Amino acid sequence: MSVAIRECGSCSACCTVIGVHELEKGTYETCEHLCEAGCGIYAERPQSCRTFECQWLRGALEVDGSIDTEMRPDASGVIFDYHPDTAFGEVFTAWEVEPGASASGRARSIIKGLEERFLVIIMTRGPEGEGGSGDRSFVGPPHLVAQATDVMWSRPVR
Ligand code: SF4
Numbered sequence: 579m580s581v582a583i584r585e586c587g588s589c590s591a592c593c594t595v596i597g598v599h600e601l602e603k604g605t606y607e608t609c610e611h612l613c614e615a616g617c618g619i620y621a622e623r624p625q626s627c628r629t630f631e632c633q634w635l636r637g638a639l640e641v642d643g644s645i646d647t648e649m650r651p652d653a654s655g656v657i658f659d660y661h662p663d664t665a666f667g668e669v670f671t672a673w674e675v676e677p678g679a680s681a682s683g684r685a686r687s688i689i690k691g692l693e694e695r696f697l698v699i700i701m702t703r704g705p706e707g708e709g710g711s712g713d714r715s716f717v718g719p720p721h722l723v724a725q726a727t728d729v730m731w732s733r734p735v736r
């Protein structure tokens with residue numbers, strides 16, 4: 579697990595976009611504990627929130643050495659998440675905060691760099707909108723994408 583080197587500031591994107599099963603909070607559903615100052619239960623937040631590895635917060639995924647507030651998820655429109663996986667090795671998830679944001683700009687450059695080596699799950703808000711499960715697609719080395727297409731659809735992303 580890597581260590582946060584940045585601060586969230588006014589971003590709270592993950593508290594809406596990413597599901598928290600302990601709270602029965604679905605993806606793309608705003609957490610009931612989110613308040614103006616941030617997480618209202620920070621000291622007691624669930625394990626899913628504690629183990630979530632926002633790659634921007636950790637200073638990872640730099641393309642040109644200049645990742646900064648432009649790439650903070652509320653500005654870039656994409657949250658990059660990472661988790662080790664027994665079947666796929668290391669897996670990155672690009673969660674779209676803004677529809678279409680993963681397909682352009684520096685977010686796209688980051689995904690292009692990752693997909694050469696890793697399975698990348700791209701999560702987009704589904705047609706059902708807030709509280710919907712979101713749609714997922716895969717990019718990466720062809721053998722990993724084929725394997726993910728076979729086995730990953732039934733798995734929750736988080
Ligand atoms: S998406 Fe990242 S930067 Fe934004 S609130 Fe969550 S952890 Fe912080």
Ligand code: SF4
Binds near residue numbers: 613620
């Ligand atoms: S419990 Fe706190 S950290 Fe977790 S999603 Fe809700 S507001 Fe965010």
